[in-house]
Amino acid sequence: MLVLAVDVSRSVDEDEARLQREGYRNAVSDPAVVEAIRGGMIGAVGLAYVEWAGAEYQRLVLPWLRIASAADATAWSERLAEAPRASLSWTSISGALDFSLRMLNEAPFEATRRVIDVSGDGVNNSGGAVDVARDRVVAEGITINGLPIVNDRPTFGRMPSVPLDDYYRDNVIGGPGAFVVVAEDFNSFGNAVKRKLIREIAALPNPAAG
Template sequence: MIRRAILGLSLVLGFAAPTLAQCRQALALGLDVSGSVDTQEYRLQMDGLANALLHDEVTAALLAMPSAPVEIAIYQWSGPTDQAILVGWRAIHSRSDIEAISTILRGTSRSAVSVGTALGTAMRTGRDLLLQRAECWKLTLDISGDGKRNMGPRPQDIRDEIKQSGITVNALVIGADAPRISDQRQMEIAELSSYFRANVITGPDAFVQTALGFAAYEEAMVQKLKRQLEGLVLGRMEPTRPPRP
C-alpha cells in the first residue's frame, strides 16, 4: 500500500520517487540460429531486430518512462552448448542506447553451431538471464524459433520451471521462406504456432506472434515489441510483480 501511495503521489507531482527509479521491464530476446537457419536468414534476423528496435513506435515505447527504463539482453541459441550472449544487460535511457545495440546486431557474424534445436535449453538460458534482473517490475522472455525442439530438455518441462519465477514467455514463430503451396505453408505455421503455444509460452498475457518467413521477421518483431512494451508507461506505473523484500 505504501508503494502504491508513493507511486500515486509521484504521478500527481509529475516525478518518480527516487527509491522507485528502477527498471520497469527486463526483456531478454533469444534468437534461433540453429542448423535450419541459413546465412541469409541469419542476417535477416539480426538486421530485422536491429531495425525493429529503431522503429519510431518501438523507440517511443522504450523511452516512455525515463525514471524506470527498460533493460534489454540479447542472446542466440542453437544446440545445447551453443547459447551465446550478443548483448549483455543494458538499460535503455536514450535513442543512442538503442542505436548502440542495433550496431552490435548488424556487426554480428555467424559462428559455427551444431545442427540441433535445443529450445528447452534456450528457454532456460533466458530464464537465468532474467533472474539477474529480478528487481524489475516485469520479466519477459521473447524467444524466436523456426522449428520444434529435437535436442536437450523438453520445452514444456522448462516452461513449468519458469512458471515459478514470475516470468512471462512470448514467442515469435518463423515460417519457411522457401516457395511452397500457400495452404501448406499456412498449415505448417499454424502447427508450429500451436506447438509453441502448448509447450513454450507462459505467464500473464503471453502470446505467439507469427512471421510468414525470415523476410517478414522485422515487421513481426515490430508488432511483438510494441505489444510487449505497451501498458508499462506513465498510465500504469504500478508494478505488475510484487516488490521483493
C-alpha cells in the first residue's frame, strides 16, 4: 500500500501545484508504471492521495483505490484532475506523516509492505518534530520515501540550513529500503515521480481486499 503525501503549502504557487498534480496523474497512468504494477509479484497497488500544509491541514483528496490495470490508473488520474485544490500556510511534514499513518491503519487492504511517499519543497516548520514523527511511523514497520523539490523560494524565502535532499535523508525518510529521489525543480517533477513510483511499486506486494 502506498500513500502519496503532497505539499500544498504557500511556497507552492498555483502553477507549481498544477505541475505537481499533473506529475502524479501522468506518472500513475504511465504505461511503464502500469507495467510495474501488473508485473512480477505485485499485480496491484493500494493507493491513496493526501495533500498537506501546516499542522492543522491534511486532506484525503483521493481515498484508497486498488490499481490493477491501465483502466484503473486512468480512472484514478481523471479523478485527481477533477479534485479541487487548496493552499495553506506553513509546512508540517510531521503532520503529514501522522495523518498518512492513520490512513494506512484504516486502509481496506491487507499488505505486508506499507509505504508513505512524501514530496515537498521545504523543511518542517509547523507541528511536532519531524524526526519524532518519522520514528513513530517506522516503528510500525512502514517505510517513508522522500521526493524533495528544489525551489528557489521555499518556506516563504527562508532557505534550509542544509540542502533539502540531505534534510530529507537525515530527518524524513526511514524504514526498510527507504530512499530519496530529488526533483531539481517543479518542471522536472513529473519525471522524478515516475522514477520514484516504479522503484516503490517494484517492492510492494499485492494488496488483498480486507
